[in-house]
Amino acid sequence: MPADAPTILATSGGIVAGERTRWEIGPLTRHAIELAGVTGRAPRVCYLGTAGGDSTEGIRNFYDLAQLAGLHGSHVQLFTMPNVPDLREHLLSQDVIWVFGGSVAGLLAMWELHGVGEVMREAWEAGVVLTGVSAGSICWHVGGTTDSFGPDLRPITNGLALLPYSNGVHYDSEEQRRPLFRSLVAGGTLPPGYATDDGAGLLYRGTELVEALAENDRAGAYFVDRTPDHTAVETRLDVRRLR
Template sequence: MTADGPTILATSGGIRPGRRTRWEFSELTEHALELAGVSDRAPRICFLATASGDNPTAITGLYEAAMLRGLHASHLTSFGMPNVEDPAAHLLEQDVIWVLGGSVAGLLALWRLHGYDRALERAWRAGVVLTGVSAGSICWHRGGTTDSFGPDLQPVTNGLGLLPWSNGVHYDSEEQRRPLFQSLVQDGTLPTGYATDDGVGLLYRGTELVEALTEEDDKAAYHVEAGEEAAVETRLDTRRL
């Protein structure tokens, strides 16, 4: 069972510190699982922790979160070598593909090196739900702002482009994010796009945004476009999960 069309839930959330484990999945990831429409078995979820350098501790933490939720979990690595014989086939077998944050620049380079970019597009078109946090949100878009190159944020403009928009993450929690994202949209470095406060996600069907969702009170998503003299930011209606 997969979603009834290409579906992406791009977030600045979906995971929180666990009570007994490092992490637990929160409402945004739960919603991604619901979108996959699985009812008669444990949902299949594949983790890509490329942006963290395939950090074993992070991968273990994700497996623990999956175990608590009763998911059938797997992961796909880039470092060393791919850990499955046929990565493209493995991704097509999933209900949800979940991408961890970290270096979006490194993630994009390695995915293209291994052909994961093409495999992920195939999975998306087949109805596998794509989701993730931070770098795992920007990657599906044309680009966004990143600390991949250092503490002073810079633009990344070579996202997978499954979505024709730019993407701003951690919009309310990292002081450089909002002004830089707006200036990059205004000067044309990035196209018109959408940004999320921490705990907020953007649900796309195909390439169109259909809903903004939040797992925290008083948080929102925003549409950002170039204006005559400065970028125009519009707060979107955001549904509380």
């Protein structure tokens, strides 16, 4: 059952520490699943841990939390070869595609190699809800800031560009993120875009931001624009708190 419009929930959150499992689904990811509008059966949620090198630990943690949450979980891995015979068929059959964090540069390279980006666009247009955290947030945008290349952050500019904006993640928790994002927008390396503190997310319908959300009481979201004199202007957005 597709969402009623192309939907992306791009986050710096969506998972919380579990009591009996490593992770549990946080309010942001729960909201993404609700947006799929599934009734009468378990939602089909597919995990992609490409940015983390398809680690077996990440895959195991996903299945643990999926079982706990009553989801029909599956995963796509690309190392050392795709684990499903038809990536397109598998991804298009999902209600929600959930992309985890790690190296966004590595993720985009592997997706390009296997044609995943084209399938993601098709799934998005078909109403499969796309969500993710960190690298799984930046990937839907034109680009953002990344530690994919080392501890000194650098720009990434070859995102899927389903959304015509840049994206800043971990805006409040990693000291390089905010100043670099602002300078990249100011200088034109990145287009104007949206940023999230840890625990916040951005809900897009089509290519329009419809609201900023948070799963805690403090997380903020921001729009960073470029002025004609090449400076950055940051505007704090209204945030709806999920419970």
